[in-house]
Amino acid sequence: MLRSPRWFPYQLLLPAIVVMLAVVLFPLLYNFYLAFRNMSLYHFTDHRFVGFEQFRTLLTEPALYVLLGKSVAWTVVNVLFHVAVGLFLAVVLAGPVRGRAFYRTLLILPWAMPQYISALTWRGMFNYEYGAVNLILTRLLHLPAVPWLTDPFWAFVAPIIVNIWLGFPFMMVVALGALSAIPHELYEAADLDGANVWHKFRNITWPQILPVLTPAVLLGTIWTFNNMVVIWLVSRGGQPADQTHIMVTYIYKVAFTYYRYSYAAAFSVIVFLILLGFVLLVLRRAAPLEARS
Amino acid sequence: MTAPRRRRLRPLTLMSHALLILFSFATLYPILQIVTVSLRPSDQLYSTSLALVPKGATLRAFYVILFERDFLVWMRNSLLVSFAVTVFGVALASTAGYAFSRYRFPGWTAGLYSFLLTQLFPATMLMLPLYVMMKAVGLLDTFTGLAIAYTATALPFSVWTMRGYYDTIPIELEQAALIDGCGPWSAFTRVTFPLAAPALAITALFSFMNAWSEFLVARVIVNRQALYTLPLGLESLAGQFQTEWANYAAGSLLVCVPVMILFVVLNRWLVSGLALGGVKG
Amino acid sequence: MRRTRRGWLAWGCVVAFLVPGCAPSKSTPKAIVIWEQMDPDERARFEQNLDVFRERHPGIEIRHLPYDTEQLRNQFQTAAAAGGGPQLVFGPSDQVGPLSLLRLIKPLDTTLPAGFFERFIPAALDTLDGHLWAAPDQVGNHLVLCFNKALVKKAPEGSNEFIALARKLTTPARGGQPSHYGFALNATEPYWLIPFFTGFGGWVMDGRREPTLDTPAMVQALSYLRDLNYKYAVMPRESDYQVAETLFKEGQAAMIVNGPWSWSGYRKAGIDLGIAPIFKMPNGQWARPMTASKGYSINTNVRKDELPLVIELVTFLTSPEAQLRSATELGILPSHRAAYRDSAILNDPFLRISQEAFEKGRRMPVVPEMRVLWDTMRPSLQNVMNGARAPEAAAEEMQRTSVQQLADMKK
Numbered sequence: 007m008l009r010s011p012r013w014f015p016y017q018l019l020l021p022a023i024v025v026m027l028a029v030v031l032f033p034l035l036y037n038f039y040l041a042f043r044n045m046s047l048y049h050f051t052d053h054r055f056v057g058f059e060q061f062r063t064l065l066t067e068p069a070l071y072v073l074l075g076k077s078v079a080w081t082v083v084n085v086l087f088h089v090a091v092g093l094f095l096a097v098v099l100a101g102p103v104r105g106r107a108f109y110r111t112l113l114i115l116p117w118a119m120p121q122y123i124s125a126l127t128w129r130g131m132f133n134y135e136y137g138a139v140n141l142i143l144t145r146l147l148h149l150p151a152v153p154w155l156t157d158p159f160w161a162f163v164a165p166i167i168v169n170i171w172l173g174f175p176f177m178m179v180v181a182l183g184a185l186s187a188i189p190h191e192l193y194e195a196a197d198l199d200g201a202n203v204w205h206k207f208r209n210i211t212w213p214q215i216l217p218v219l220t221p222a223v224l225l226g227t228i229w230t231f232n233n234m235v236v237i238w239l240v241s242r243g244g245q246p247a248d249q250t251h252i253m254v255t256y257i258y259k260v261a262f263t264y265y266r267y268s269y270a271a272a273f274s275v276i277v278f279l280i281l282l283g284f285v286l287l288v289l290r291r292a293a294p295l296e297a298r299s
Numbered sequence: 300m301t302a303p304r305r306r307r308l309r310p311l312t313l314m315s316h317a318l319l320i321l322f323s324f325a326t327l328y329p330i331l332q333i334v335t336v337s338l339r340p341s342d343q344l345y346s347t348s349l350a351l352v353p354k355g356a357t358l359r360a361f362y363v364i365l366f367e368r369d370f371l372v373w374m375r376n377s378l379l380v381s382f383a384v385t386v387f388g389v390a391l392a393s394t395a396g397y398a399f400s401r402y403r404f405p406g407w408t409a410g411l412y413s414f415l416l417t418q419l420f421p422a423t424m425l426m427l428p429l430y431v432m433m434k435a436v437g438l439l440d441t442f443t444g445l446a447i448a449y450t451a452t453a454l455p456f457s458v459w460t461m462r463g464y465y466d467t468i469p470i471e472l473e474q475a476a477l478i479d480g481c482g483p484w485s486a487f488t489r490v491t492f493p494l495a496a497p498a499l500a501i502t503a504l505f506s507f508m509n510a511w512s513e514f515l516v517a518r519v520i521v522n523r524q525a526l527y528t529l530p531l532g533l534e535s536l537a538g539q540f541q542t543e544w545a546n547y548a549a550g551s552l553l554v555c556v557p558v559m560i561l562f563v564v565l566n567r568w569l570v571s572g573l574a575l576g577g578v579k580g
Numbered sequence: 581m582r583r584t585r586r587g588w589l590a591w592g593c594v595v596a597f598l599v600p601g602c603a604p605s606k607s608t609p610k611a612i613v614i615w616e617q618m619d620p621d622e623r624a625r626f627e628q629n630l631d632v633f634r635e636r637h638p639g640i641e642i643r644h645l646p647y648d649t650e651q652l653r654n655q656f657q658t659a660a661a662a663g664g665g666p667q668l669v670f671g672p673s674d675q676v677g678p679l680s681l682l683r684l685i686k687p688l689d690t691t692l693p694a695g696f697f698e699r700f701i702p703a704a705l706d707t708l709d710g711h712l713w714a715a716p717d718q719v720g721n722h723l724v725l726c727f728n729k730a731l732v733k734k735a736p737e738g739s740n741e742f743i744a745l746a747r748k749l750t751t752p753a754r755g756g757q758p759s760h761y762g763f764a765l766n767a768t769e770p771y772w773l774i775p776f777f778t779g780f781g782g783w784v785m786d787g788r789r790e791p792t793l794d795t796p797a798m799v800q801a802l803s804y805l806r807d808l809n810y811k812y813a814v815m816p817r818e819s820d821y822q823v824a825e826t827l828f829k830e831g832q833a834a835m836i837v838n839g840p841w842s843w844s845g846y847r848k849a850g851i852d853l854g855i856a857p858i859f860k861m862p863n864g865q866w867a868r869p870m871t872a873s874k875g876y877s878i879n880t881n882v883r884k885d886e887l888p889l890v891i892e893l894v895t896f897l898t899s900p901e902a903q904l905r906s907a908t909e910l911g912i913l914p915s916h917r918a919a920y921r922d923s924a925i926l927n928d929p930f931l932r933i934s935q936e937a938f939e940k941g942r943r944m945p946v947v948p949e950m951r952v953l954w955d956t957m958r959p960s961l962q963n964v965m966n967g968a969r970a971p972e973a974a975a976e977e978m979q980r981t982s983v984q985q986l987a988d989m990k991k
Contacts, residue, residue: 008401008473010483018398018487019410022391022454029451030417033428037420047948048990050661050682095322098315100570109319111563115330118558120512120533123551127332130345134818135759136826138328138349156818156966171325179504179569180460183497186570187467203311217466218498221459228418242820245768246966247959254421261423262654263955264989265678265948274424281419285412341849345826347758431662439664518655522613522645522666535646538619540821540841 047265060272092177125239184218337548373532388506396461464498613666687711735856764833770957779867794979802971
């Protein structure tokens with residue numbers, strides 16, 4: 007640790023903390039307040055304190071656990087692929103590959119494109135009869151066509167594919183930056199020892215990029231869990247038959263279709279607590295904050 | 300990058316190339332579909348034809364979006380807000396991240412955690428109170444309001460990433476600088492800050508994109524067409540059933556251009572590993 | 581320590597840069613803001629009308645902001661609940677359901693001058709809780725049978741005739757040729773189910789606003805659509821709005837059920853478009869689409885001193901002059917009595933058919949319960965079209981979930 011005047015670190019921190027508190031604190035507290043009341047279409051101005059009533063209703067609803075399962079599946083699959091694909095591409099493109107600058111720029115396109123049109127274009131590509139995906143499957147690979155948008159299972163897979171497509175460039179960029187922090191000397195020493203590619207990745211690359219990658223993966227998980235835009239657009243609000251929902255799309259629906267504001271706020275608090283548990287678990291066990299100090 | 304090493308990687312290089320081409324195809328194909336929509340004369344998002352150049356292809360949509368819609372105004376607004384967010388985001392995150400990496404102080408853990416905690420709540424529910432708050436302080440319909448909100452949403456990731464990257468930079472360099480009589484501020488700005496270029500590039504790109512493509516918050520804060528950012532402007536082309544799809548697609552493609560330029564510029568810093576290697580040697 | 585002080589100074593500069601933006605924005609008097617949900621063509625006419633009004637009232641700033649239907653309601657709710665928002669909000673008649681219940685718009689029968697509403701045709705006026713909440717600018721939203729005149733000479737009138745024609749026009753994919761369908765329909769949205777449901781004699785709710793979905797009429801309607809898809813196979817298996825529209829625009833579907841908003845797009849795509857009321861169901865009754873008006877509601881936060889000008893603007897925008905502007909090009913039916921019977925409308929053969937179809941329709945309830953019914957009908961309809969549910973089970977499911985959701989909503 008560095009030694010310096012006692013106030014120096016606070017001075018470095020203050021602006022960031024002030025901006026965060028100014029923007030986030032009130033909206034958060036307001037939702038916690040709302041979760042303990044009964045604000046709805048019929049009690050919009052005359053809502054009152056109801057204690058844990060909303061939570062009680064919520065936790066006794068079987069649908070909650072189904073949605074939680076789907077949220078977890080959605081998040082795990084997405085993040086796994088984001089990291090795997092992003093990391094793979096970064097490792098390849100950090101090496102001596104011809105045209106790497108070109109590839110790097112090209113592969114960032116899904117991040118740059120507005121999500122609305124990408125998601126709807128993908129939806130078109132998933133059409134049973136006319137979509138490009140099924141045409142490739144049937145004509146090129148001679149596989150059976152997949153009912154991407156009407157079968158509950160595939161209708162859940164489709165937005166996951168879209169979200170993987172949208173999300174890997176971000177991980178790739180983060181990993182590229184992280185890789186550049188590794189001194190070449192380490193690889194040269196490993197080369198002298200005759201280490202193979204996998205060993206070098208396992209023993210040099212991975213531990214070296216972990217400090218930079220951890221926040222990206224941690225936050226990537228949280229964002230994916232709370233990302234409703236992609237699944238909402240690709241499934242057109244939960245199609246088929248409201249089966250393609252995760253917790254956050256359901257919250258959106260409850261709040262804006264049924265006007266059950268307090269219920270939606272209580273639901274959001276539960277999401278908050280689930281993610282809080284996840285964050286604590288990761289930071290206590292898998293990637294302790296003080297790992298390198 | 301010595302010659303013998305490259306030779307040993309040969310079969311692997313071939314495979315990498317094959318995979319790169321595959322990924323590029325998967326990346327590019329949906330984008331090409333959007334290009335097709337922008338060229339189609341009849342405002343259709345979908346088609347039963349797989350032809351990439353549609354029947355009666357025309358560049359008219361690009362002309363319309365640029366000169367008959369307020370696209371250039373939206374572009375200017377978005378650039379303004381995004382650059383402000385980039386500058387503020389990088390400034391605040393590089394300092395805060397540095398404090399977390401190099402110092403231990405009362406509230407260290409709580410501070411680091413609290414940045415994460417703000418990201419845990421589903422965003423849709425935060426919009427109503429955000430509006431109430433922005434209205435109360437008179438920041439509705441201002442770029443300042445937008446820039447502050449975006450900076451706040453970009454900070455948690457940026458602070459954590461900066462901290463993680465600083466952690467990989469050997470602390471001995473600054474200790475030496477301090478012993479040589481440097482103040483803590485110049486030890487930071489002269490020694491560590493320049494070495495963190497890749498992380499700064501990540502933070503800059505992330506902050507920029509965060510503001511560039513954001514819709515939900517913008518929709519709540521901005522209620523004047525003159526102040527529309529690109530996502531709001533594009534949204535205004537979409538009706539419930541009728542949407543100007545060709546214009547929308549053309550606009551979306553144009554939206555990518557500044558991002559790509561920024562990325563090409565930042566690329567130099569993103570992979571500037573040499574800087575660190577040099578110092579360490 | 582000196583360095584530390586310089587650090588504070590630097591942050592002081594940042595704050596100083598931000599502060600000027602923090603001054604409360606001045607509220608400009610004499611500015612009217614309208615948030616609207618319009619299709620692009622409709623918006624062009626609206627802008628022409630605003631220009632005329634601006635010319636007559638120099639010095640008054642009028643701004644409008646486009647939204648899509650859902651965004652409009654959500655944003656207006658947020659803004660008006662916080663004491664802000666535009667003076668006027670323009671949208672479909674059913675948005676007054678929640679907005680009036682939330683007390684975010686003014687009751688217009690007591691706000692506007694006495695007798696104001698007598699100028700409109702009765703089908704344009706929707707009363708809710710004893711009040712009128714919107715000044716209608718148009719009527720319609722009625723689904724009709726659209727057909728490609730190059731493929732269909734005369735619109736079918738009866739169900740048998742329709743099915744025979746649709747089967748004749750359906751050809752499976754062969755060689756490089758894509759398949760052609762006799763019919764296409766947005767089979768994912770219950771709005772497109774309603775005409776068939778009412779044709780078989782059903783209706784969505786009773787006089788006490790209780791859902792009435794588990795009825796023989798619903799079972800028959802669902803069976804009918806399912807048979808079009810599976811038994812007669814005259815429509816694409818996966819048929820949502822975009823797919824149906826694409827097929828019709830590319831000449832690969834001969835007939836489609838769609839509303840007035842879609843017609844200009846079909847013509848632009850080069851389709852020789854004909855319209856007709858949707859054919860009769862096997863029981864001999866016409867399929868009856870839902871109809872709705874669109875209109876202006878006044879924000880509850882509008883100040884007394886602004887009100888006269890706001891009323892004047894609403895009066896102008898709903899006048900025959902404004903309603904008849906490009907009425908024949910856009911195919912929008914006016915709500916004003918004089919305009920509805922204007923010769924420009926009556927002499928236009930296309931609009932006459934549209935009026936005829938409109939008059940066969942039934943008005944959509946504007947009560948907030950309707951939103952729940954849409955939402956609970958949707959999954960069951962999709963399940964039937966996917967083959968995942970039998971019509972009987974789906975009808976039962978709709979009723980059950982509606983009752984449940986309504987109870988939850990009113991909790």
